[in-house]
Amino acid sequence: MKTIKRMMDHMYWADERILESLEDCETKNKDLLKLVRHVAVAERVWLSRLQGKGSAEYTLWEETDDLTAIRTMFEENAEEYRVYIEGLEESELDEIIDYMNQSGVPFRTSVRDILLQVLLxxxxxxxxxxxxxxxxxxxPAQVDYITFARL
Structure with missing residues (x-):
């Protein structure tokens, strides 16, 4: 559990570093913003599944030019993941979650594997x-884990 918590802390930090780089360069590249939004939405989708909610309302690939909205989503994700992780016991990591992907196909995956998917x-x-x-x-943003670990 300690390793997953540490990796999640790295994710929050790395997401913030990426956002700062994007804000600094004031990019208008639609493909880049679409990719950044995809990361934020994917984090949200997996969190919804972990919370036992559906994720059909989320569109993983959508154009945007609103970096502020993307930042808000990352911040909300980080807060909700922190709450989720703090309430999670080691024994719950191997519990199986039933969910449907964005196309409506059913899957079963452990909490541990879902969290690793989000991180990777x-x-x-x-x-x-x-x-x-x-x-x-x-x-570019320096987001290597070792950079985070050295802080």
Whole structure:
């Protein structure tokens, strides 16, 4: 449980670093903003599933130019994940969650694997976001775990 909590803390930190980089460069790149929004919405979708709620209301890939709304979603996600994780016992990590994906296909996955999906999915896309920032001659965000661990 300690490792998952630490990794979640890294996710909140890395999401914030990415947002700061995007705000600093004042990007209007629609593909980049769509990707950042996707990360925030995916975090929300998985959280809804963990909470036993549906996720059909969320659209994973949608264009936006509103970085403020994306920031708000990340902040709300972080707060709700903190509450969820604090209420989670080690023994609950292997509980199975029944849910449907965005296409309505049913799945069963452990809490542990869902949390790992959230963590790894975000890090994958943060790498893509940094690549796009670099291609626009903007400063990419340093989001490596080791950088976070050294703080």
């Amino acid at each position: 999915h975000g890090q994958y896309h943060r790498g893509q976001i940094n690549r796009i920032l670099r291609s626009e001659s903007a400063e």
